[in-house]
Amino acid sequence: MSGDEPARAGPSPGRAAGEWGRADRSGAPPENWEAPRERWLSTAVRPAFGPRSVLLEVAARLLTPAILVFSVFLLVSGHDRPGGGFAGGLVASMAYVLRYIAGGRRELAAGIPMRPNGLLALGMLLVCGTAAAPLLAGHPMLEVYSYTAHHLPLFGEVKFASYLLFESGVFLIVVGLVLSVVAALGARMEAEEEEIRGRRRSGGAGAAKGERP
Amino acid sequence: MNAPGLVLIFAVAVLYSTGFYLLLQRSLMRVVFGIVILGHAANLSLMLTDHAITLPPLLTGKDGPISDPLPQAMALTAIVITFGVTTFLLALAYRVWLGDDNDEVPADLEDRRIGRLSEPEDSS
């Protein structure tokens, strides 16, 4: 993996001059000294900040599923314990932020199930749908319906309520918000940085500008 | 009813003061910091409406008074909204920085220009 990486990245603009931050320009340790030799994440890894780190990658790999499960737990149990849609959404987005920090923006792109705008849209749909649905039945807006299943195999007594749908919408919106922000302020900027650096390195840009048009 | 402890009040006073101070700075990042701190101050203010140390508002069957859940719900909403606003301001600050290469709030030139219109046009 690590051997493969520079080979492809070499020609692309940002790689050679150590664009991963000031650390490796000033740094005594050779670049990538703590990069893992195994493949832990799904894409060719370029972390958001600094060089690759085995610790981060392993943590991201191992923790992501756990964090996501925990976020769903917070969401579902929100009515009886601390948690709920907001907290759940924040935790879930934490998983993706971790992944972004460890693996860079393409890792983030590969990891999320749908684009942030899609999450926002789906969340809004859920929230507004749940809010408006009771109107169809002539009930006031945001009326809560619930159903308790008493003998569900394995789970026993389980209560289903429409506020769970509402909370799921909130959950998705929070995730969508955080991912939009990370995409805009993190990934986007990172991409631009790379781009600018690539141009500066290429040099003679001014002359080219004159000739081109 | 009884008022919250003086220590808390003092903390809230300091939070508001520092928040205001940061808000009055020219650097946009410090303004963002000010908003964040003011958010904390506001949330604490909401909490102060129910001050005594009580059990969390969970109906777990334990005896004892539970704290008022409504300010908590409001504060929760406020926290998340503060987060949204903060990110927006960050994007704004970043954009200003891109344009000016500093993150300072520029003076509103239009206001200045209006102010300089000492000689009114002939409005007849």
Add this chain to the structure above:
Amino acid sequence: MLLPAILALHAAVAALLPLLADRFGARIFLLAGLPPAAAAVWALANASGILSGAPVTAGIAWAPALKIGLDFRVDGLSLAMTLLVSGVGAIIFGYCAAYFRADERGLGRLAAIMVLFAGSMLGVVTTDNLFALYVFWELTSITSFLLVGHEDHKEQARRAATQALVTTTGTGLLMLIGFIMLGTAAGDYSISGLVADPPEGGPWLTGALVLVLVGAFAKSAQVPLHFWLPAAMVAPTPVSAYLHAAAMVKGGVYLVARLAPGFAEAGVWQALVLSVGLATMIVGGWRALRQDDLKLLLAYGTVSQLGFLTLLGGAGTQVAATAMIGTLIAHGLFKSALFLSVGVIDHETGSRSISRLSGLGRRMPLLAAVATLAAASMAGLPPLIGFAAKEAALEAFVPGAAPSPPPVAAGAMLAGVALASVLTFAYSARFVWGAFAVKPTVAENRAGAPSPLFAAAPVVLAALSLVLGIAPALVDHLAQGYAHALPAGHKPYHLALWHGLTPTLLLTVLVVAAGVALFLKRRAVGRLQNAMPRWPDAEYGYHLFLHGVYTVALSVTRRSQSGSLPVYLGIILATILALPGVRLVAGLITGGIAVPGPEDGLRIWDSPLELLVATVIVVTSIATVREHRRFPSLILLNVVGFGTAGLFVLHGAPDLALTLVLVETLTTIILVFVLRRLPTTFSVRPDGWGKRLTVLLCTAAGSFIALALWLMTAARSGDPVSTGYADRAGEAGGTNLVNMILADFRALDTLGEVVVLVTAAVAVSSLVLLNRRDRVVDESSAEPAVPAPGNAGGTGEDPGPPGTGALALPVHTAGAEAVGGEPAERDPRRGPESDAADADAEAPEAPEAPEAPDESEGPAGGRRGDSEQGEDSDDER
């Protein structure tokens, strides 16, 4: 309920007219005349019933709680006004069809606005609710603004229109205040109720009446607010004939006459109405004598006549009221006829200047006869209606003949009316002479006689003057319908041509003689006028006023709008301190605000841990302020947040603490994203008084808020709103009350909140995308440096399905770029439609585009393709 329908008809026709203008040209005015004609017919049909003392009423509820309603009540006065407004209006619309050419600019608009004006004016004279009156009143102002400014390419027209609008609507606002004061005092906003049962006198009523009268005076061009009327003569002549002779300017007179039965006794009313009316009458007549432009002559004549009408309408006696209705009708007829005649002259000769017209009497004998007839009515010669009205007016002020005003004032009024009549006679004669006489010094105009349709309107109006003059009983019937409500004199007075040898007849003879003398000595009069010192010009006062407003606005702006955000925020904080802050301190000092003592639960802390956490918060927040390096201050900020979360834990709010910790973490991470791009240190303000003042201000504001919170919490006496929530949560099956509130009890709040979040997300994305656009334009020159080969594989896949495992922004940008960065053939296409700067800015970028659509936007899109490729290759391995 027919009346509201007629009003609606005005609006409907107005909406229709612009659509028909292209097809039918000036003939649309015939259609436009239909609604006023309908109103006039309606008024005639109901006339006998109304005059026998049974007003027609109709009402549409609007805002009953505020006593605002579209209530209509047509009595004698309203009937007279309706006949004037709609009847004369219909005739003028007919004239318009001949006056305007088919290619006139904005013909449809003009016709539509004129119909709207007719409708609004009809509303003014028929409504019975003060608020509805105000609405219609301002509608006439606005439509008048549009009509005066019809030739909007002329600066003079725009200026005159603005002047008329500012004068009439500005004072209209004062009038509204007066209406509200009147209505509040009387407890009734219906005009009939107000007049029937006027509120008690006193300063309140005086103030209200002054305000209302100011509005009425401005509308009716009374001195010193008369300046807008002559200036408004830039309007097309039929518009002037309608607005400035028959209809709009009568609005103020109507209001005065409408309120006179209830308020004529009030001292301020008498003083204002009589003095202003008298002054207007004489100033207008005097100024009319020196005008060269026939239309301006008529305009000043109108000002004079309006003063006359105000005087009569406000006097509040039966004879004056009779004279007022007579003059109202007479003036509407003769002044419109004269305006329309001037319109014909202007249309046929291209001039309306006395010093350029000569010999038209021979060329247009019919028109000359008509105009002479109308002018004779204006001058008050028998057997025209103007004579009967003027007789009545003189009679009204003959001492002893009327119950009020007191003899001295009546004498002054009589002298004034006589003087004004002399002036009126003189300028009427001057008008006829100026328009039609053969002047030896002026070359004769070669103009043909106008077409029959064109001349029809003045002919009809002048003929009406004559008919009504011969049979004044028709007008008298109308006048008595209004006048009977007012205090009567010794004997009833009727409009008639012959009352016998009365003092007024003698007076009339004297007036005519003096008028003839004045006309014959016009050169001497002209010299006298030129020799007189120039009076302070009212229009100059208007400009001075506007200038003053502008200067004050600028100086306020200059002082309060420094353009500095910190200063603005500082002002807000200072205001918080200055208003509620001072009140709080005052309350504490005087003991008006209870301070909780030990028995009320005054305590330092609830648990010692609180002290620890609070100390952390205090120290770190102060340190955040003092720290000027970006990352350390970020960490300090973070600690403040965690400290706050700790306080939440201590106070039984685990949900809050959990959320706050998560939010703090995410905020910190995102701040790092941005902060690493920004300078290492924040700008530092130099120490000094400014900084010290800021610190002081912020500390004071923070302390005030905390103190207020403390006192307010201590003073809390009600039960929490959430008292019953625990039981309801039990029913709903949840045990975490906070989340039950968020998702169930107060879910609407949450709904609003998530909308905020979505908005923030979209805003953040678009802000950064906006950056992207700028940067592409700025730095596109460096594009070719990006080597294509690296993406050779990715290019093909790039437009691939968006959304599958890709971030939004790169895909978005790729889309945007694909539009902006497509091959060079795009340039000619976009060139004309985008402005030059844009085209220039994009030009350097274009050549790169053909290399690869994704490439042109650099690594972002390219890398995405790259990443997909990476994924693929990973899978292969």
